[in-house]
Amino acid sequence: MANVAIEALICDCDGVLIDSEAVAASVLVRELEARWPGAAVAPVLMPLLGQRIERVLGGTSEALGRQLSEADVAAIRAVAEREAAEAPLFPGVAAALEAISLTKACASNSYTAVVRGVLARNDLTRFFGERIYCADIVAKPKPAPDVYLAAARGLNVAPQACIVVEDSVTGVSAARAAGMTVLGFVGGAHVGGDAHALELREVGAQAIFDDMRMLPALVAEWIDRTQARTA
Template sequence: MGEDVRAALDLVIFDCDGVLVDSEPISLRCLTDGLNRIGVPIDVDTVRVRFAGTSMPSIMDHLARDYGIVAPEGFVAAVKAETLRAFDEGLQAMPGVAEFVAALTLPCCVASSSDPVRLRHSLGLTGLLHLFEGRIYSATMVSRGKPAPDLFLYAAHAMGTASERCLVIEDSVPGVTAARAAGMRVAGFTGGGHWTHDRSGADLTGAGAGQVFGDFHTLAGVVARA
């Protein structure tokens, strides 16, 4: 893929939901329940395909455009509150992620479609917050969320790193698309509970992920190959 792939890595950028924390089965269920309540005829598998890795404003735009449904006032806040309550009852860090990040010799950060409150809540619950304190970037900080490259470009700039020297760890097609549009290398992660449909990660590879892995105990080798 050219000279940029051979450039040294200076930064690893982690998505949060579905990568650092196994939140997607919980959040997709809560979102599906909320959408059903306002009359959107959709199931959790369709929600996963269409909305995993995207921000709530993008999801609301999608509803208005493709379903002709405008969510009532307070809908987003209600779904967010329900999701956080569900996190309190069962959110877990991905196996091996804390050990990997603690041992990582490269600088790292988080760049997520979630809002800052949810990010800190999720990382705090799972004991990961101290590993990323001061290096957590949300889609609320940019004008366009994933699949636009804005968030990853923002994170790289904040960390003082050129795009071609970044490796992004992502679990969603919008996230992979955004990272590639930012000129970054991407490794797709399929170890989350929402990836039971395709552990090979064919969708992620098709979107531009250079490698796919399903276990954080193998990520050191992925980073080395990147």
């Protein structure tokens, strides 16, 4: 495969721009434990984070042999999205995005309206504009590559010209399946030690970092590597 110059930076939203995954996980565990007294929810649910909430709930239900109605799923999702959307930005996010001159997009497994609201609330729309690609506009959510391929098409760049920032196994798997370079971010409150970094590397993250203030230097390093290969 021919090397191409890096042209775009694509960021996940939850767990990358805002520290929301721990909030969402806490809500999901709380709501399921209320419905299933005595069930060991957390050990089953936590490894599923990064997927659509419906899939997290469905996978947890199946693993524990429990049932959720469509109304339960809708109600839990609404609470999780509302509380997670209020999570704080990671320190240094805005300055990092400001320092990177690449075209930027946001690609999320959430819903477009939710992500637009998060970006607007945190004054990040100035970096992403209308370049928002979410699971509700594609056939298959992450870990399928559809969201990332849609982002590349929308930006009119080759997938190989994109650097992605992801925090989950699901997201890294999706971006790598799309043929993109992936930087794994492990600075979120939901990340539990070195094991998560190892999992991200195992599914294809090419670098791991835990502080958003490191992002500009990492992106510059990968641009330099690509330029060296294409020279």
